[in-house]
Amino acid sequence: MTRAAAALLVAVCLPVVGCSSADTGADEGAEPYRIGAVLSLTGSYAGLGIPEKQAIDLEVARINEAGGINGREIEVIYEDDATDAAKAQAAAVRLIDEEGVLAIIGASGTGHTVAMRSDAERAGVPIVSMAGGSVITDDFSEWVFQTPWPNRIVIPFVLKQMAAAGRTNVALISDTGGYGVDGRDYVLAHAQEAGVTLVADETFNAGDTDMSSQLTKIRAADPDAVLIWAAGKEAAIIARNARQLNMQQPLYGGSGIARQEFIDGAAEAAEGVRLGTGRILVPEAFGEGTEAYAVATDFIARFEAEYGAKPDIFAGHAYDAIGLIADALGRIEGDVTSEALRDALEETDGWVGIDGTFTYSPSDHNGLTEDEMVLYVIEGGTWRLDD
Amino acid sequence: MSLLAVRGLTRRFGGLTAVDAVSFDVHESSIKAVIGPNGAGKSTLFNLITGFDRADEGSVTFDGAALVGKRPDAIVRAGLARTFQNTELFEDLTALDNVRIAADVGHPGGFLRSAVRFRLASGERDGAARAAYLLRLTGIDGFADTLARDLPHGTRRLLEIARALATAPRLMLLDEPAAGLNGAETRTLIDALYRIRDEGVALVVVEHDMGLVMEVAEEIVVLDRGAKIAEGPPLLIQKDRAVIEAYLGEECGDDGC
Amino acid sequence: MDAAEFFQYVIAGLKSGSIYALVALGFTMVYGATGIINFAQGEFFMLGGVLAVWFHGLGLPLPVAGIAAVAATALIGIAFERVALRRQRSASPLVLVIITIGGSMVMKSLARHLFGPDELSLPEFTPGPSVDVAGVAVERQALWVWGLTIVAVLLLAWLYRRTKLGRAMRACSISHDAARLMGIDTARVAMVSFGIAAALGALAGFAVTPLTQTSWDAGAAIGVKGFAAAILGGLGNPVATVIGGLVLGLLESLSVAFVSSTYKDVISLVVLLVVLFVRPQGLFGTAQRGKV
């Protein structure tokens, strides 16, 4: 026990020594603006975090090459939360206390963003989240901003589109994770308003390999259309299962299935699936000649040149997060502090990004509306604007 | 009145009747032996009496209380201890600690009480002292600090007896205590058995070493194929026709004599 | 509910169930030979899928890619047994379980490094609309899954009953010590069992990837299901294990039909726990002496 204690002492003291020496080493003069980023680079959300990091790297390089902001460069300090809420929270504290960041971009996931919230609030450091959970901005915090379209925006849009096409008897199948549960809440809340009746309401768990039981139940309810509110490979399984059960009803979805992996996974079953999300999938949707079109095509071209693949919607969320912060930094007069940055973010007015044109206010930290949504239909293995 | 009364005890495994309506009595401060050829059901009989196995029929009464259906640990706490044919020692503990664990029987020691104990409680010290005494009684006090796994074979058997004694039994069932022991070790064992008996503990011994059985046992029960074929003092058993046949049958076997 | 709808649920249950059965068989094989619960079994399932995608991407025809993936995973299983477990035979099974947990973490993480974080797809073996059997839609790929499951089970039965190696495996599963005393090379049995278990897992992963896609993290969930199926049926008994897998699949499917899709996993777990408490040896297993 004595030796154990000595080792314990070493284990406890070791980090202490390390940390007290960690915050030296900043340059003299034109010190860069330090921005933190908490991303899920590993774990189950790695598919989100990696393109997000790529987009941020790309944009930071572009801004710095162009001379930075107010003559100062931007430096992003990354932390990987490994898709773990506790790690996201510790990472936020580290970025705030040890790195002294002005703001934090992140996290990739909704739960991870919520986990960082109280520490950011207490320290007075703004968070710009790339997660789509409605809770991030519905449960309002003056320090938390959000770039993607939350379900609060997407769901009513998709429901109205379904109603407009005369598909009023709708069956819902959603996952039991954060995205699906959040979406289901909004479907239940907005169905009536959109003129849609929910005739079936089924769920499944992440990792499930077959949804034909749920779809059999849905088929028996005889809906006009099936709304899939899920992300990940399970959504593709649903599309396949539906086709194999000879279900003729059209399938609808949202941002969760706006990924090439859904089309690859569902293959032919993806044909004819409709989804509502932002315009990045088909930049022409912005309208050629508009500023938004120029911004989007420029980003897509640069991203493709750098990484050899088209950016997905997550890259778009990250583009907007770093872009909004850069824009706000540029507008600050006087001392650049976290609080000034937060105020400047709140004054964002008509900033054109990938997810849409952002206008934040003291009561709206999402800044987007249903107008940013378009309906796509998958045809020939790619997205096409639905007429 | 007898200390232990076994009546009609029966245990079947499938079609085999391992113990077949066995009855006998053990009196206080006496030594009884149970003998019989291999597979006669001696160990099963012990398991039934001590609660390690469940009887299909019959009763066991110890000191006026029925034992059948009780859990093995409850039977030990009632005052009936045992040893095993293949010793079941706590190999990673010292000989002293092996005995000390058994000496804990009857001392209060719930989690809460133990958790907030900041000095050696008197029960703790008594336990250690008693364990040391029992090692002396069985003649293995020289090994007190040796790990059980490092003990010589004969000492292991004596240690198990010391451990059983530590539960303060009134009756002990010893399953082949002399198996694998050399002459000197057997002598130590026999001395220990007498000392134990003289302390007021009755003994039932399953044993193959006939020399030992004939020397120490006051009475002998003979089992063959699960059933009791004879019971009586050593001199009578030696001349019992059924017993001789049972043993000769085993020794000559199929190959003839 | 008409008969066609009911049987649609049954078909769905049998489809998931045969996947569970294949994974569960892997658990049973390794347990029988070594007394270890191999928590890396789910990763073999994952490897079967991602390796098949990789081989297919290299230009190999689908069947060849599948065979290559199963063979490669079997080799990985054998290598894992030899490198990480062989020398530790004397340690308690629970300690060995920890090695398999560590192994599963490494396999999973390496798969992410090598094959990326996103979902991977494989074409169906025989693309086309589902087969209609009296109003019940049966997927073509499901027919493949069943076909491969049956072939695997028959091969295994042949191996167990007709070969010397199989008899050695059975001897080991009854009593490890006795088998060694009989002169059986228990180390070889353990190694081969790991290979077969890995191959079974990989086969399942390969067969369902066209239906479900796969990814580096696909192993954990199916591993738990497979373990549950093996326990439900009776760990160590191959036939019971297969039945356990099918029962688990049916339980889930019928829970969706009659209760709620949200609680389908809870329902099957509660059934599992009740079975365990009432019949610790599983539904169809024979009573076993406790082995810690």
Next chain:
Amino acid sequence: MSSVKRIRLFITPYLGLIAAALAVAAVPLVTPDRYVLKVLVYVGVNVIVIAGLALLFGHAGQISMGHAAFVGIGAYTSAYLVKTLDAPWLVGVLAATVLAAAGGLVLALPALRLRGHYLAMATLGFSEIMYVVFREARAITGGNDGLGGIPYPEVAGLKIDTPVGVYLLVWGVALLTLLLVLNILRSRPGRAMRALQATENGALACGIDTVGLKIRTFALSAALAGLAGALYAHGVGFISPSTFGLDQSVIYMAIVVVGGAGSLAGPTLAAVVLTLLPYADALVPGLSKDTIAVMQDWEADIYGLAMIAVVIFAPAGIGGLLKRIRLRGAGEVRS
């Protein structure tokens, strides 16, 4: 016996704990760094869980693949009582401990008839069921999005809301837990557990009520997990179901095995080291950005390989190594 000798005899077993307490007290004096304190709060919470699990697995020989669920029961119970129902903090923590113990009892009564892998499956199944409960009982748990804004601990009107305060509270409880567990191990129940683990038949022959012992040990270790969960909830302020899933239970088991069965110091040390490992990139000085990136990327591989390596090269775990060192030290003194 001289009084000096008496005092030494009394103190010796607790030397490790006293040293640990000094180290714990020294940390806030050396650094006010909130990040370090936060990470050390996670460590302290895990030390409490592991102390209970070391009793259960390391000494009584019973496996549990569901301890994270008990941590979750404690965390949600206290968070709900204090945050939603405005109960005093101490009441919340006490209720968390008692409810987790009750949960452990309910599971243990039937489950401990099972052995080895069957017990593993039963506890694993319990863990998965509780995960669904945490996810679906949204009125209480907040569902997937988690439960935020959980109030800071408050004892007798004193609100513990500074990083140092929370750190000292958690570690105070952790050290107290270690002390109580150490006492248990050094007296009758601890010896009975060791006996049970060595040979159940032998333990029965010593009159040890093995069934009762297993059940009580299970309930105690569940209670400690619940206590740890409550401290986590109030110390960290945010909880969500993913923190209490099967992955975490597996990590707890891994820590105890790496720490070594039959030891308390080993698992405690393993809890400290393995909880710090994922944060090593930020805690070890002088690491370059590239090294950090590689370490983060390969963290799971390192973790897995470390587990395998410890089991292969030190099957008795850290506890075994400590024992060997101590025996060698004693040998030198004697010679």
